[in-house]
Amino acid sequence: MAKWTAEEKSIDKATQEMIRKAERDGVETVWDRLEKQQPQCGYGQLGICCKNCMQGPCRIDPFGDGPKKGVCGADADTIVARTLERMIAAGAAAHSDHGRHVVLALHEALEHDAPYPIKDKKKLKAVAKKLGIETENREIKEIAKDLVSVAFNDFGKQDEELIKFADSYANEKQKATWKKAGVEPRNIDREVVEAMHRTHMGVDHDPTSLILHGIRTSLGDGWGGSLIATEFQDILFGTPQINRGEANLGVIKEDYVNIVIHGHEPVLSEKIVEAAQDKELIELAKKYGAKGINTVGMCCTGLEVLMRHGTPIAGNYLQQEMAIVTGAVEAMVVDVQCIMPSLVDVAKCYHTKIIDTSHIATFPGALHIKFDERRADEIAKEIVRTAVENFPNRNKQLLQIPKYKSEAVGGFSVEAILDALGGRLKPLEDAIVSGKIRGVVGIVGCNNAKVKHNYNHITLTNELIKNNILIIGTGCWATACAEYGIFLPEYAKNAGDSLREVCETLGIPPALNMGSCVDCSRMLVLADLIARDLNVDISDLPLAGSATEAMTEKAVSIGTYFVSSGIFTHLGTVPPVLGSKKVVDILTKAACDVVGGAFFIEPDPTKAAKVLTEYIEDKRKKLGI
Amino acid sequence: MKTIMVFPERCIGCKHCEIACAVEHSKSKDLFAMFSEEVLSKPRIHVEVGEDLLTFPNRCRHCNPAPCMEVCPTGAIKRDEETGSVIVEYGKCIACGMCAIACPFGIISFGKTYEIIIDRDVNVKCDNCIERQKEGKEPACVEACKTGALVFGDADDLIKLKRQSVTRNITSSPDAKEEPTVPENIVLWRELNKKYSHSSKY
Known part of the structure; x- marks a missing residue:
């Protein structure tokens, strides 16, 4: 077999140089390990292996001739849905535990003088106001204490009501959709615990009911744990403002x-x-x-x-x-x-x-x-x-440091975008309504050694901006774009004519860095604000999402809360669900009827760009814009 | 004549056959005890990746006449008359590698075995699980394969299965829906796999 070259492992020149150096230095890297892992188990890839009890591990014959059920009687649909639910729970747990640590840091600062002064008092007040906490004539410390207590409560309350953060940040239409579907997260931690309970041997076996709880768990992440992480980090360390930096x-x-x-x-x-x-x-x-x-x-x-x-x-x-x-x-x-x-x-x-x-x-x-x-x-x-x-x-x-690096403009928090647009999203919304910007795609993080490093990120972004679609995003996608020069205003020359015009007028790049993967919550907040302004559901907007080099369980949770917030979401890698046609149907079709969004899987980023563009054009038609 | 027929379209690369083979050729024949044995048993069947991440479980075909047997200078490779299997008398093997040169499938492997007390590598290729066969059991790899990629039986019967499938496909009218040999989701999974950039790199 032909050697797997550095150029085939990454599109990035600096990375290619270091891959070759690692080979010379005799250092084993992630790609060597992926090669040694081949072939990877088909049961695992299809999601039809169950290790949830000690009667197993059990596996289902995907050809239909061998075992159709595990020892307990669980079939492929149950096993795949349970596996997916656990992935969502792990992803939601990671984001939300991160969020908890930030709240605890503020708590430590308030109660035990830990050296974390509140850097963004304006944001503190804005968040408090949103949550209905009194801010007039009150000491910053007192407001902060109330804020900490609201967050703690969302992690620990035992009633059946929607968590306060989601209740305060999501629009009424969105909340009505969740209520109707019975997927309102009640407590960030509880949904994760319940996910583990439901997937324990002998509990929930219905793929629909398991996936609905997966949705609930992910919403506790996106509109709970992750949102709390972002907001508290902004309060403690400052809300990002548009700035310049270097990458690679x-x-x-x-x-x-x-x-x-x-x-x-x-x-x-x-x-x-x-x-x-x-x-x-x-x-x-x-x-x-x-x-x-x-x-x-x-x-x-x-x-x-x-x-x-x-x-x-x-x-x-x-x-x-x-x-x-x-x-x-x-x-x-x-x-x-x-x-x-x-x-x-x-x-x-x-x-x-x-x-x-x-x-x-x-x-x-x-x-x-x-x-x-x-x-x-x-x-x-x-x-x-x-x-x-x-x-x-x-x-x-x-010693050998690659010379490659690129400048990048970033810092596009929702607040920074609002500031840049003069305090309202109207200029952006006008551009969307008039069709200068056909729509917005939010691309989220991860690299995955199975995908040529940064290839999907850059290809998908380039294809979409050509079609006058504005890109927002976070995580490893953002770093890929920063390295590639996409975050420079002058990169707008590679966009379609009308997007280019908007970017040049505003002096912004055609793709906006909104932060880390936990900051995907910023994209939800932005989508929510646009939906409010235009008085439609998020699912009516010409918006889509993509996790084009998805790797982590966090990405599964993010993808699910995007879908559950009414956003059509592309996955560029294949999650372990193909062993169950029923689960695939729920994720790619039925979900749309319940929460307004659905997944689609396409490893080829050029083809994915085509589908996303068609979806956005279709949404525009339905809105009559 | 009994043989193991491989249906490569049914192999999903789980390597379960490899583990079962190693267990079968260990001293304890027990998965958990195997890893603490003095001589670690290794698989004699090899699931390797070809084009587009497709896999093929490659093992000794127990040829007759067997090229490895023909070229072995010490007569270490013999045929078990009862099962027709090509087996190695470890004590006679001088590890010259002639068998590996002659083998058209590249399945000879050298290593140690608990079965003889010598501190050198010998040809430890697949022995067709003759002990199991004599007890009326299938070879361990076949038993482990839950997708039907490895099937043990009379060669003519197994070939007939394949022939019938070909006949069905050829005779089905162009208008009729062609009977798939593999389910739709497996076809989709393989199509998606092809699109990974590393799919032909192993």
Whole structure:
């Protein structure tokens, strides 16, 4: 078989250069491991393997001649639906636990003087107002306490009512749809727990009922946990404003102490960014022969600090090993989610220290410096010092930093978009109604080693902007676009004529970076505001979603809450559902009748762009615009 | 003549046959105990990826005449008359690799086995589970295959199955819906798999 070349693994030049270097250095990477995993089990890929009880594992013969039922009697439909439900629950749990950690950080600041001052008082008041918390003539601290208590309540209340955040943020039509379908999330944690209960041996066996609860669980994520994460992060660390930054491995600097912050929660990374500016530590770096300290991001943590501070981002998911392969990274500081345990092995070939910081995420072989909100500053400095002291251990012979990097305009929070448009979404809505912008597609994160790195992201984005469709998005998609130069206003020249005109008038790129994957909630808020203004359902709007290089369970949850918010959503990788025709039918057809959105699966991004464009044109026709 | 017929269109790449083979050729014949044995048993059937992520369970065809047997300089490869299987007398094997050169299917593998106490690799290819066959059982890989990609039986009977399917397809009128040999969802899954950029890279 022909060798799988660097050019076939990634479209990104910096990544290709590091893939070749890894081969020379004898370092095993994600692509080598994928190759060794082939063939991957067909039962697993089709979702017809059940491990939920110890009578199993059971598997269903997809050809229909062998076993049609597991030992308990569950058929392919039940098994596939249960598997999917558990994936949604895990994804929702990851986002929502992240959200909880941010609320806890604010709580720690209010109650125990943890060093997290409220940076965005305006946003605090805006969020409080939305939730019906009194803001007039009240101390910021008091408002914040009430806000924390509303959030805690959404994680822990035991009544049957819709959670407060979803109730306050979603429009009435949307809420009516959820109520009718019986999918209103009652408590963010409870829906995850109930998902685990329903999928336990001998409980819920009906694919429709299982998927409906999956929808409920995902809504607790999108309009609950993720939304809380975004809003509280904005309050604590500032709401992103339009700014400039740089992206790709070329942001790693040869003469500096390089610290890569990787993972998801800004509660940690914000403090590292601060500590890296400490004069004493910079002096120490100089003493060791470095010019200073260079903090760069990776994955969603990278996007959080890029959005808020313009901190350079070194790459997305498939570039995490590549950053270490440069031989120029003194420390990679990780917290939670999408962090490959292989980093420790890659780091062994260089001088890089992998430092794990989260109490819930320990990496064997890494240096463990666990984070504690109350001692945040002190711990952040210790981490930075560890990196600085590692500078002299660099092996110059193994040093090779790709030159490639691109500038990117980002920071498009809903608030920043409103500010740019003069306080109202009307200019955007007018452009949609007049047809200058045919519609909007929200593309969400992930890389997946099965997909040529960034290929689907860039191809889909390019195809859609050609058709005058504005792109918004988050996560690894955003980093891919930043690296490719799509986030530059001048990239609008690649868009269709009318979208180009709108972009040039407003001075914006044809695709807008809305943040990390937890910030997909920003896209929901934006869709909701447009639906309110135009007095239609979100599902009536010429909007669509796409997870074109989907990998994580979080992506499954995001996809599901998009669909459940009335958004037609494309998946560019195949989730483990094809073993059940019934489940596929529910996801791709029946869901539309219940929540107004549905999935479609298409690994070819050019073909997907065609379907998404047709869908948007169809919606326009139905709206009569 | 009994044989194992492979229906590659039914192989979904789960590698369950590989595990069952390794268990069968371990000392304990037990999945959980196998991994703590002194000599680790390895699969003698190989599920590898071809074009478009399609898979094929490749194992010894127990040819007659068998090229490996013809070229073996020490007479280590013999035929079990009762089952027609081509088997290796491990003590006589000198690991020269002539059998591997001659084998048209590339299924010879060298390794250690608990069955003889020597500290060197010998030809440990598929023995057609002759012990199981003598007890009236199917080979372990066939028993493990739940999709019917590996079927054990009389060669003529198995070929007849295939022939009947061909006949059905050829005689069905152009207007009639062609009887699918694999279900629709499997066809869809394979079509989607083809679109992955790495689908022909292994």
